Amino acid sequence: MPSRRIVVVGEALVDLVAGADRRIHVAHPGGSPLNVAYGLARLGRPTSLLTRIGDDTFGALVRDHLHRAGVDLLAPPEPGLATSLATVTLDAEGAARYDFRIDWDLPAHGPLPRDTAAVHTGSIAAALEPGASEVRALLVTERDRGRATISFDPNCRPALMGDPRTARARTEQLVALSDVVKASDEDLRALYGERPVEDVAAAWLDLGASLVVVTRGAHGSYAAGRAATVTRPAAPADVVDTVGAGDSFMSALLDSLAREQCLGGDRRPALAALSADALTRIVDRAARAAAVTVGRTGAMPPDLAELDATAPAGQGTQPDPLPAR
Structure with missing residues (x-):
């Protein structure tokens, strides 16, 4: 039977x-x-994907890109709307700096698909008004329904986040609605200064999350669940540019949680009970996805065959345990 759907909400x-x-x-x-x-x-x-794009040349570029991968758009392009832009400048080491031209709110939409197992959001969509309030309201609705895992990646953009105290409060509201939170150490510095990663992760678990994963670039990652914590090294990589690396990590993190039977409102107990061994499998697979992405130009994540090719012997693709219902 086909696997259950993940709905992503955002820009x-x-x-x-x-x-x-x-x-x-x-x-x-x-x-x-x-x-x-x-x-x-x-x-x-x-x-x-529930997003807002224009019926213009850039919007067509976005639609074609998503169509080739098989992503279903939940709202049509809007006539007369200019699709948002970001100028990305790469330094000599491949690190990216962003300048944005964006207005964000949610488009008109119906109920999310009935086979939804997880809803993910983050970044500008969770920070820039008026859309940020609409996204929070959607998460509250989905949380109240109890059918879907909620995941969140703050992916802070300092140029857009405003006052750090306000941004921190807004972030913590979303953490409290979420089951899974992924952030980078740069996000945590933007929100909390030099507060230790472990302390922030523990505080976010206290707010209500069941799993918090913090990526540390070349220094690996830290994952804190309700039953175990792990610290893992980064996967080996030859860095071309870092655009999209954290997003590839997030994609593979969610996909790996599905393979561990941890997505869906009815699977919250399994998510909370993840062992150190399971967290290691999940985080290492996400790290390998990020390593593939940074090894080539642009935000081009691996497909399943490419990701499986990076796995240690015996750790390839497992059958999807989440049937549609």
């Missing part, structure tokens, strides 16, 4: 990528939620 835009010389070299579809949806579909996960 889709076009990245205008410039090199260290600041000349525009290429236009890529982007936006953290779009990248997560694209990565999930590349891994074979039924995926829908």
Whole structure:
């Protein structure tokens, strides 16, 4: 039977990528939620994206990109709307800096698909009004229904986040609605300064999350669940650029949780009971997805065959345990 769906809610835009010389070299579809949806579909996960794009040239670029991966758009393009843009400047080490031209709110939409097992959001969609309040209201509705796992990645954009205290309060409201939270150590510094990662993860578990994963770039990752914690090294990688690496990690994290039978409102006890061995499998697979992405230009996550090829012997694809219902 087919597996259950993951719905991603958030911005889709076009990245205008410039090199260290600041000349525009290429236009890529982007936006953290779009990248997560694209990565999930590349891994074979039924995926829908609730986003807002225009019926313009850049919107067509976004639609074609998502269509090729098999992502279902839950709202049509809007006539007269300019699709959002981000200028991405890469430094000599491949690290990215972003400048945005974006207005964000949710498009008109119906109920989420009945086979939804998880709802994911984050980044600009969770921070920029008026859309951020609409996203929070949608998460409250889905949380009250009890059918779906809620996941959140703050993916902080300092240029858009406003006052850090306000951003921290907003982030903690969403953490309290979420089952799974993924953040980078840079996100935590933007929100909490030099507060230790372990302390923030513990505080977020106290707010209500069942799993908190913090990525640390080349220094690996830290995962804190209700039953176990693990610290894992980064997967080996030859870095070309870092665009989309965290989103690839998020996609593979959610896909791996599905394979561990931990997505869906009825699976919350299993999520809370994840062992150290299970967390290690989940986080290491997500790290390998990120390593593939940073090894090539643009936010191009691996497909399932590519990700399986990076797995240690005996750790390839497992049967999908989440039948549609």
